[in-house]
Amino acid sequence: MRRTRITWLASVLAAVLAAVAIAGCGGSGSDGTDTDVGMGADGGETTAAPASSGGAITVGAAQGIPQLNPAIRTFAWEEVLFPLVWNGLSKVTESGAVEPDLAERWEASADQRTWTFTLRSGVRFHDGTPVTAASVVSVFDYYTDRDTPTQEANKLAPIAKVTARGDDTVVFQLRTANALFPSAITNVKILDTRSLGTIDKRPVGTGPYTVAEFLPDDSVRLVRNPDYFGDPAPLDEIRLVKTSDPTAAVNSLRSGDLNVLWSMPASDAAQFEGDTAVKLLKPELPSQWPSWEMDATSPPFDDPKARQAVAYATDREAILEAAYFGQGLLAPTNNALATDNPAYGGDLQEYPYDLEMAKRLFAEAGVRAGDKLIWWGTAGANPEWQTSGEILQASLKEIGIELEIQNNEVSKWADKFYPAGKKFPGMIVPNFQSTPPEPAYSLNFYLKGRCECNWDSPEFEAAYRAAVAEPDESARQELWGRVQEIINREVPLIVPLQATVVSAQTADVAGAWVEGGGQLHLENAGLAG
Missing domain, CATH: 3.10.105.10 (Dipeptide-binding Protein; Domain 3)
Known part of the structure; x- marks a missing residue:
């Protein structure tokens, strides 16, 4: 038997679960990549925005989006909303690094069982309510509640206690040591738990877009959040639509009726290799x-x-x-x-x-x-x-x-x-x-x-x-x-x-990217200048 010993020291690339056959059994339902531990990481890289701003794009997928609660997502396609409508304490970048998002920095105790996160100042929910440490604690209490059917449960199980220290500091006590804790919580999205009863009508997050219209299992229309704490969203509007017929979806991409198509059938991808009108979006490191x-x-x-x-x-x-x-x-x-x-x-x-x-x-x-x-x-x-x-x-x-x-x-x-x-x-x-x-x-x-x-x-x-x-x-x-x-x-x-989960975009779109498991990122997508 041939044996091999290989250890690679390249940079970690991004991924998250993408398509699941059924909720909870088709994937880990978790995000996480390597991170600088205990270094108070702040700042960090971002994907460059397109040259121009404004306008709208239409994005197609074979799946529909049945509901809008990020904690209890049912299908992989729902994750396209994660970086658009919500933020987490930490996030994964296109290069695979984990960097602060709503957190400004973090640090760990020597035994890796106590993690302290300092929040950005001035962040507000879509309804204008300030995001505080108490808001974050409420979210983690909701995610870790046994009655919340979240796919993040396995990742959050080590959390013993979450407490607020003032308005801007959140402290996590873990049952077991975890040197990668910021990577474990990138998919925990900070939502206003007071609005859970109306989340499918008007979800309240902190992201660069807000939900203007939602037809379950059919379409979602997003508009720019003018009060976003970060760089303004490049587009005025993003429309997510269900495209049940793969052949029709590919034709719509060619005609320009669709600007982006998520998770294209592998049998259709080959026809676009080298195409100048349509660009294939592939992760550098597949992890499905x-x-x-x-x-x-x-x-x-x-x-x-x-x-x-x-x-x-x-x-x-x-x-x-x-x-x-x-x-x-x-x-x-x-x-x-x-x-x-x-x-x-x-x-x-x-x-x-x-x-x-x-x-x-x-x-x-x-x-x-x-x-x-x-x-x-x-x-x-x-x-x-x-x-x-x-x-x-x-x-x-x-x-x-x-x-x-x-x-x-x-x-x-x-x-x-x-x-x-x-x-x-x-x-x-x-x-x-x-x-x-x-x-x-x-x-x-x-x-x-x-x-x-x-x-x-x-x-x-x-x-x-x-x-x-x-x-x-x-x-x-x-x-x-x-x-x-x-x-x-x-x-x-x-x-x-x-x-490889293959997606595609028309040549007039820039700034979109995909993680290793196929999650599509549109937060920096716009029309090329």
């Missing part, structure tokens, strides 16, 4: 990854050798080309982190396409010629899963193992394995995760009770906690290598590649 889940507590996949066998039987190159139309990066070590991720490293074994190795490992795990496994997919959705299943099916057939493809309505598909703790013996369940490239908020998917694969490794849990608690970046990188070695050896699930 297919995750084929197997029940690690039921035979045959309770034996790591059976899971390793599937890894060797996975023709990653064929899947990337046929199922994802080349839009992505191979994952040769079965890693959720891309090979050019700054945190990628450790003594990692590659899993090349090797059916003889797969056959031997299957036999050692008690799976032999004539045995049957099930591919538990979805009907009428996720065509890349169908193609991936067919490629794996053909590979396993070569070594005498039958893979029966069973496609189901989405709710039936999810009910088989979600939430974590359900038994699904003999099944391979295709899914995907949209996570940041920061390992604390991508590899946390493997924690006990989080991954539907039911993997439980005290060794991994201890290594993960040690990495999260380490304030020194170089030492933390070494610890992340150890975490990846455990995952690499145990193969809790199959990661064939990192998929």
Whole structure:
């Protein structure tokens, strides 16, 4: 077996969860990237605004936006509103750095369990109410309330107490050390909790745009907030519309009826490569990854050798080309982190396409010629899963193992394995995760009770906690290598590649960008001068 040891020290790039198959099981639902810890980071970079200001753009997506509460988002497309209508204490930039947003600076205690944030002065909600430390405490109390069904719950679980110190200081007490805490809360948006009852009619945030009109699951019209605390929004208006027909949406982009199209089907992206009228928007570091889940507590996949066998039987190159139309990066070590991720490293074994190795490992795990496994997919959705299943099916057939493809309505598909703790013996369940490239908020998917694969490794849990608690970046990188070695050896699930979520814009638009998981940023978008 070939082994590789790689540790990358490049800059961390941005990401957040993008598309989720169903709320809570399609991704971590969290944002987070590396940050300068305990340095009181203030100032920082911003994406350059377009040369001109004013005007309006129309942005299309196959999904609609059903509701406007950022705490309980249902679908990935709702996240387009996050930097437009709201701000957090911290935010992720286009380069992947985490910098202050509503906070002016922060600092951590030596044990990384007490974090103190100082707020910007003069910030007001859209209705003119001042944003104070008490406002922020109210928001975190709401997000951490057990009755609030937020996808941020996993990230906020370490918070023991949040208190206001005067009007401009917020103090967080954590149950466990977290040297990356500012990265954990970028998706906690500061809203006026007093207006929760009317949030779908007139959400009250602090962002550069306000909601002027909202038709659930159809459209949202945003207008510039003239009292925004930062640089004025470049555009007068942004209209977000649902475009259910992919072909019609692509034609609308070509004609100029749409200025931006989010999450274009990979099969359509190739036609725009090199196009001067339409520019593809791709993350520099893709961090949406297919995750084929197997029940690690039921035979045959309770034996790591059976899971390793599937890894060797996975023709990653064929899947990337046929199922994802080349839009992505191979994952040769079965890693959720891309090979050019700054945190990628450790003594990692590659899993090349090797059916003889797969056959031997299957036999050692008690799976032999004539045995049957099930591919538990979805009907009428996720065509890349169908193609991936067919490629794996053909590979396993070569070594005498039958893979029966069973496609189901989405709710039936999810009910088989979600939430974590359900038994699904003999099944391979295709899914995907949209996570940041920061390992604390991508590899946390493997924690006990989080991954539907039911993997439980005290060794991994201890290594993960040690990495999260380490304030020194170089030492933390070494610890992340150890975490990846455990995952690499145990193969809790199959990661064939990192998929690229491709969006597109017309040539007259500038300033838009996407994170690794596909989240579209329009806060600096405008019409090119």
